[in-house]
Amino acid sequence: MSPLQRLFPNIDDWGELxxxxxxxxxxxxxxxxxxxxIGLPLGVLLYLTGKGQLRPMPKLYAITSLLVNILRSxxxxxxxxxxxxxxxxxxxxxxxxxxxxxxxxxxxxxxFARLVETAxxxxxxxxxxxxxxxxxxxxxxxxxxxxxxxxxxIAAGVTVTAIALVxxxxxxxxxxxxxxxxxxxxxxxxxxxxxxxxVTVVLLVVLVQVLQMIGDRIVARFGRH
Amino acid sequence: MAHPSAGHxxxxxxxxxxxxxxxxxxxxxxxxxxxxxDIVDGEVFGIIGLSGAGKSTLIRLIxxxxxxxxxxxxxxxxxxxxLAEPALRAQRRxxxxxxxxxxxxxxxxxxxxxxxxxxxxxxxxxxxLRARVDELLARVGLGAHADKYPSQLSGGQKQRxxxxxxxxxxxxxxxxxxxxxxxxxxxxxxxxxLLAEINRELKLTIxxxxxxxxxxxxxxxxxxxxxxxxxxERGAVADVFLHPQHPTTKRFxxxxxxxxAASELAPFARVSGRILRLSFRGDATxxxxxxxxxxETGVEFNLLAGRIDRIKELxxxxxxxxxxxERVDAxxxxxxxxxxxxxxxxx
Numbered sequence: 219m220s221p222l223q224r225l226f227p228n229i230d231d232w233g234e235l236x237x238x239x240x241x242x243x244x245x246x247x248x249x250x251x252x253x254x255x256i257g258l259p260l261g262v263l264l265y266l267t268g269k270g271q272l273r274p275m276p277k278l279y280a281i282t283s284l285l286v287n288i289l290r291s292x293x294x295x296x297x298x299x300x301x302x303x304x305x306x307x308x309x310x311x312x313x314x315x316x317x318x319x320x321x322x323x324x325x326x327x328x329x330f331a332r333l334v335e336t337a338x339x340x341x342x343x344x345x346x347x348x349x350x351x352x353x354x355x356x357x358x359x360x361x362x363x364x365x366x367x368x369x370x371x372i373a374a375g376v377t378v379t380a381i382a383l384v385x386x387x388x389x390x391x392x393x394x395x396x397x398x399x400x401x402x403x404x405x406x407x408x409x410x411x412x413x414x415x416x417v418t419v420v421l422l423v424v425l426v427q428v429l430q431m432i433g434d435r436i437v438a439r440f441g442r443h
Numbered sequence: 444m445a446h447p448s449a450g451h452x453x454x455x456x457x458x459x460x461x462x463x464x465x466x467x468x469x470x471x472x473x474x475x476x477x478x479x480x481d482i483v484d485g486e487v488f489g490i491i492g493l494s495g496a497g498k499s500t501l502i503r504l505i506x507x508x509x510x511x512x513x514x515x516x517x518x519x520x521x522x523x524x525x526l527a528e529p530a531l532r533a534q535r536r537x538x539x540x541x542x543x544x545x546x547x548x549x550x551x552x553x554x555x556x557x558x559x560x561x562x563x564x565x566x567x568x569x570x571x572l573r574a575r576v577d578e579l580l581a582r583v584g585l586g587a588h589a590d591k592y593p594s595q596l597s598g599g600q601k602q603r604x605x606x607x608x609x610x611x612x613x614x615x616x617x618x619x620x621x622x623x624x625x626x627x628x629x630x631x632x633x634x635x636x637l638l639a640e641i642n643r644e645l646k647l648t649i650x651x652x653x654x655x656x657x658x659x660x661x662x663x664x665x666x667x668x669x670x671x672x673x674x675x676e677r678g679a680v681a682d683v684f685l686h687p688q689h690p691t692t693k694r695f696x697x698x699x700x701x702x703x704a705a706s707e708l709a710p711f712a713r714v715s716g717r718i719l720r721l722s723f724r725g726d727a728t729x730x731x732x733x734x735x736x737x738x739e740t741g742v743e744f745n746l747l748a749g750r751i752d753r754i755k756e757l758x759x760x761x762x763x764x765x766x767x768x769e770r771v772d773a774x775x776x777x778x779x780x781x782x783x784x785x786x787x788x789x790x
Contacts (some may be wrong), residue, residue, distance in 0.1 A: 239479070345548060347546065348540065350535070352559070352608075353533065353535035353536040358563055419750050
């Protein structure tokens with residue numbers, strides 16, 4: 219018996235664990251990319267249409283804001299179940315990595331959009347006024363002033379969202395999306411193989427730590443000036 | 444030196460019956476009373492007022508960062524108030540603006556900040572951008588700081604970056620929004636010197652707002668005094684500075700001349716003779732009229748306060764003195780003939 223086997227007697231297939239790790243990373247990467255792609259414009263929209271901002275539109279803001287709040291207030295595991303028909307319509311399956319991505323994105327994008335909105339509000343009003351005085355169009359202000367000036371805050375938002383997504387992917391495991399959460403649930407919880415539970419938890423903690431470290435470095439780099 | 448005044452020179456900025464009020468909770472709060480004003484080509488025009496007087500609203504009307512509630516605003520013959528958004532943006536590129544808090548892009552280097560308005564205007568050629576940026580940074584004395592970030596600069600340097608940025612698109616007008624209010628006195632002096640130089644060399648019209656009379660005295664040709672949303676006094680700086688009429692103007696002038704203010708409060712009763720304030724301008728400052736008149740008429744004078752300085756390039760002097768003797772009136776008449784303005788403060 220090797221020391222590894224003595225320590226984790228129930229884990230007979232380390233390859234399965236490796237694949238689960240990869241699945242989690244794929245789900246995370248895919249959903250994070252789509253979340254940023256959808257959440258960033260949504261955050262900009264929330265910012266621009268807010269009261270006293272560059273294009274105040276109270277009704278549009280109220281509707282968007284309500285939608286965002288609704289999606290944010292539904293617990294992810296319930297959101298995932300509620301969204302199943304939509305998920306199926308979008309990607310043709312409710313299971314696996316593909317089936318996990320739509321609910322992950324729909325759950326995380328509104329959250330990220332709020333973080334973007336908050337980061338944009340931190341941009342000095344004077345800088346925006348100066349660019350207006352220079353004849354900048356709305357698009358130029360968004361593209362060349364708001365986003366670059368808020369990049370440290372947005373990077374911090376991406377980090378927080380990525381970490382929230384790690385949690386969501388683990389939850390997704392319970393209803394068949396695979397990944398580390400799936401292993402922890404099936405072996406660790408349903409089959410009482412607590413060494414599985416321990417290993418997946420350690421792996422998730424490491425993943426979160428690594429994400430936080432990368433995020434902090436990017437924020438520090440952007441925020442230095 | 445002759446001061447440009449409306450009528451003799453073309454107005455480059457013209458306000459016609461402009462007023463502005465803000466709507467707060469369904470009520471109109473007036474910010475600027477109806478006024479008309481011409482600012483002529485090539486002058487440095489100061490607008491002085493306390494905070495809340497409406498001066499920052501007034502300067503923002505020029506590039507329409509604030510829209511007037513009524514009236515018309517012309518810049519270089521174009522009616523700004525009639526322009527649609529794209530045309531307005533094009534006009535704004537021809538009007539530079541600098542700010543109290545500099546408003547630089549913190550995420551961009553000095554060079555990129557200066558290149559920013561050029562890029563906004565569609566310049567893509569990296570070589571042309573670099574050349575123009577170098578030229579602008581050299582003009583404001585920051586050639587060695589191109590690759591620094593704003594946070595690495597002092598306040599005065601940041602404002603110089605602001606000035607370089609404002610000049611990038613070769614504007615004909617420069618708006619200065621309390622540009623020196625966040626700076627210490629020495630830095631203020633050097634930034635004002637730079638503005639005066641730009642006005643001279645580039646023939647740029649400068650409009651500045653400030654709450655410091657000293658800023659007006661150093662660089663402005665003409666001034667308007669704003670009090671509670673109304674222009675209460677306007678004219679050539681030397682006239683307004685040496686003979687302020689409105690109480691608000693007097694307060695500003697006294698702040699710039701603390702020793703004068705003190706002398707007005709001094710116990711004149713203890714000084715015998717007539718208390719006079721003599722104002723000299725230009726050549727009169729340079730001739731020894733006072734001692735000559737005293738010798739000729741036998742009057743005696745006792746100097747109470749005085750100052751010799753410049754209003755922009757115009758040398759001026761102001762002396763408060765007590766004069767006594769039998770021929771004081773004759774002495775005063777001679778002094779007036781020599782071009783000295785005399786006010787009697789106390790008899």
